[in-house]
Amino acid sequence: MSGDKCKSKKIVHVIGAFIAGGAEKFVTDLSVEMSQNNEVVVLALSNRDDFVGLSMKEKLIKNNVLLEYGPTKKVGLKTILWLAKIIHKLEPDVLNLHTPNTELAYYLVSLFYTKKKVRLYRTIHNTVITHNFFTKWAFEHNNPLVSIACGQATFNTYKDVVNENLVVIENGIAFNWPVKTIENSLKNKVELELDVHKKHFICIGSMSGGSVQSSQKAQDIVIKAWKKENMGDRAAELHFIGDGNLRNKLEDLKGVDSSIVFHGVKSNIDKWLQACENMVLVSRFEGLPIVGIEAIGTGIRCVFSKINSLEELNPQGALWVGVNDIDALSDLFHKSCLIDKQLDLAEVEVFRQMYSIKSTAIKYLGIYE
Secondary structure (H helix, E strand, O other): OOHHHHOOOEEEEEEOOEOOOHHHHHHHHHHHHHOOOOEEEEEEOOOOEOHHHHHHHHHHHHOOOEEEEOOOOOOOHHHHHHHHHHHHHHOOOEEEEEOHHHHHHHHHHHOOOOOOOOOEEEEEOOOOOOOOHHHHHHHHHOOOOEEEEOOHHHHHHHHHHHOOOEEEOOOOEOOOOOOOOHHHHHHHHHHOOOOOOOEEEEEEOOOOOOOOOOOOOOHHHHHHHHHHOOHHHHOEEEEEEOOOOOHHHHHHHHOOOOOEEEEEOOOOHHHHHHHOOEEEEOOOOOOOOHHHHHHHHHOOEEEEEOOHHHHOOOOOOOEEEOOOOHHHHHHHHHHHHOOOOOOOHHHHHHHHHHOEHHHHHHHHHHHHO
């Protein structure tokens, strides 16, 4: 490449906070990859963080990516003033919004930020269209040069909303851990203090939402199906990674079943994926889930819900269940305990190449041009 396409850019990504989440992890990996030839900054509106968020910050700093975060935990007027000031200071060549709250914050800033027209882009990370009036207004009036859908299902949802300049760039992962094997699975079981004589199932994701019945990751369905099949009596354990306002209600749903374990937020997801036999992701809705890509690219067998955003990943050996289908999921739990066949490692490596963060970054930089 030559000329302008080799020119380094100042690229700013905006997220809500440094917390455990697919969009946040994606932005971290994307920023690190882009920083090899560009000046990259990650702005977080809130100064809230957690264990995973701290590891994201460490990774960015280690790779010379500048990070800044707002003055308060709750996003408010001080946040807007801070964002306007820092955009004015940075004068980015590219500003890429991620997550709905960044849309509203930027729209408010744009009402009085007039020094330089910003080359604005957005990434849409989910198939759910916000019903919040102010956020929706901001989304419709920000007018980015390009809107980037994280997968085909997201594109199909938004194609009549965005109307023009909507493209698909699939999420990517920085696969810096090995593909799952019998040997490293056993090693990680020991490190995580898991019973090596049991089958281990893992369910990863936020436990936030308005109710357990409408939550994105459908952990309530997982718990009910698990208990219905009495999986604890089949030498199996179910591990939940994540946290949120619904965690207490989900733990109440678990009851006294000791085979269901809540671990909270963890930053070593790769070790858990290598250690466990099955990944359970029976979401009610998704964009193109980072954890789903991580799981398939690790080589763990997946139990997925039949939604477009998971089907487009086309994982080998997956077990499929309808959304909210407790009976079918219960049967799949039983069936999965009887499957010992390892997945084809060559296919896993091909998947890793398809969804590598390097490939994704190249496509983003092409759009920025």
